[in-house]
Amino acid sequence: MLHILCLCLTLCAALPARACETALLLAMDVSNSVDSAEYRLQAHGLAQALEDPEIAAILVQDRVALSVMQWAGEDRQQTAIGWVQMTRPEDVAQLAARAREMPRAFVLSDTAPASALHGAIDRFASAPDCKRRIIDVSGDGTPNSGGPTGAARQRAERAGITVNGLAIEAPGRGLAITNFYHRALITRDGFVMTARGHQSFAETLRRKMLREISRVTG
Numbered sequence: 409m410l411h412i413l414c415l416c417l418t419l420c421a422a423l424p425a426r427a428c429e430t431a432l433l434l435a436m437d438v439s440n441s442v443d444s445a446e447y448r449l450q451a452h453g454l455a456q457a458l459e460d461p462e463i464a465a466i467l468v469q470d471r472v473a474l475s476v477m478q479w480a481g482e483d484r485q486q487t488a489i490g491w492v493q494m495t496r497p498e499d500v501a502q503l504a505a506r507a508r509e510m511p512r513a514f515v516l517s518d519t520a521p522a523s524a525l526h527g528a529i530d531r532f533a534s535a536p537d538c539k540r541r542i543i544d545v546s547g548d549g550t551p552n553s554g555g556p557t558g559a560a561r562q563r564a565e566r567a568g569i570t571v572n573g574l575a576i577e578a579p580g581r582g583l584a585i586t587n588f589y590h591r592a593l594i595t596r597d598g599f600v601m602t603a604r605g606h607q608s609f610a611e612t613l614r615r616k617m618l619r620e621i622s623r624v625t626g
Contacts, residue, residue, distance in 0.1 A: 428493060428538035429470035430621050435528045436488075437547030437576075438512055439480040439519040446606040447512050450546070453610030455508035457617050458500055466621045467494040473536040474503065476510065477528055480517035482554040485527030488513060493536050520554025521547060521593060525571065529564055541569045542620055546613070548576035548606070550588045557592045565595050573600040574616055576609060 436450055454476070457463060466472070476489040488510050494500050528543045535541065543564065551557070564571050573589030589600045599619075603612035 426471050428473055428536050430540045430542060431473040431475075431491070431532065431535040431538035432542045432544060432617070432620060433475045433477060433528050433531060433535075435477045435479055435524050435543055435545045437480070437519065437524075437545075437549070438478045438514050439484075439517050439547075439549060440515070441519065441549045442606075444512075446548075449606040449609055451510050452508055453613050454510075455504045456610045457614040458504035458507060460614050460618075463614065463618055463621065464497065464500045466618075467500050468497055470621065471495055472621055473538055475531060475535070476507065477524075477531060478513040479521075479524035479527060480514040480519065482518065482520045482523045484514045484517050484520070485524055486513040487531065491531075491535050518553035519547065519549040519551055521545065521551055522557040522560045523554040525557060525560035525564065525593070529560070529567060529569060532567070532569060541567075543569055543571045544574065544616065544620065545571065545589070545593060546574035546576065546609070548585065550585060561593060561595060569595070570597050571595045572598045572616070572620065574603060574609075574612060575600055576603045576606060579605045 471493055473491050473493040475491045477485060478488045479485045489506055492503055532541055571594050573594050575585040575589050577585055586600055586602045594600055601612050601616045603609045
């Protein structure tokens with residue numbers, strides 16, 4: 409019996425580790441247009457998405473690496489949660505708990521998505537080696553600082569990073585943020601999803617993350 413156990417351990421050790429399928433960086437807008445209640449909806453929405461059974465199963469199965477960056481004005485980008493690779497259900501549960509209690513990085517700041525995108529790209533220098541690399545930018549405003557996004561988007565494409573967008577629009581109004589993300593932010597293989605108000609953020613993020621980690625892009 410001991411011989412069989414030793415043989416099993418040897419064979420298991422010899423098996424190659426599963427590769428990381430996706431490195432996903434969530435870039436969350438915390439600029440002046442996001443009040444304290446709306447920020448909590450975003451943080452709790454991320455936790456709820458991670459606790460979704462279907463998402464949690466894929467995160468572990470594909471050893472997905474995830475990080476969260478908060479962004480606002482031109483010089484306002486901060487890592488809220490560094491890269492975590494999910495290899496066990498406990499990893500996902502711990503990450504959800506961290507997301508729910510995540511402190512806000514900035515208040516009373518402008519909206520600079522170009523700077524946010526450059527900051528997000530920079531953070532992939534420390535990411536695990538994964539087959540796909542995705543930046544998920546969420547926000548409820550168009551730029552009022554930081555310059556145009558074209559150079560940052562081109563930089564992401566050259567680096568093989570997909571940029572997707574989650575536009576938070578005011579209920580019952582137009583699609584100014586959604587259209588901006590389509591026109592100027594996402595990469596050619598990216599997509600945009602729209603949440604009607606911060607109350608819809610959690611469900612929209614859940615559907616968006618599921619689409620991203622299920623290996624669907626454009």
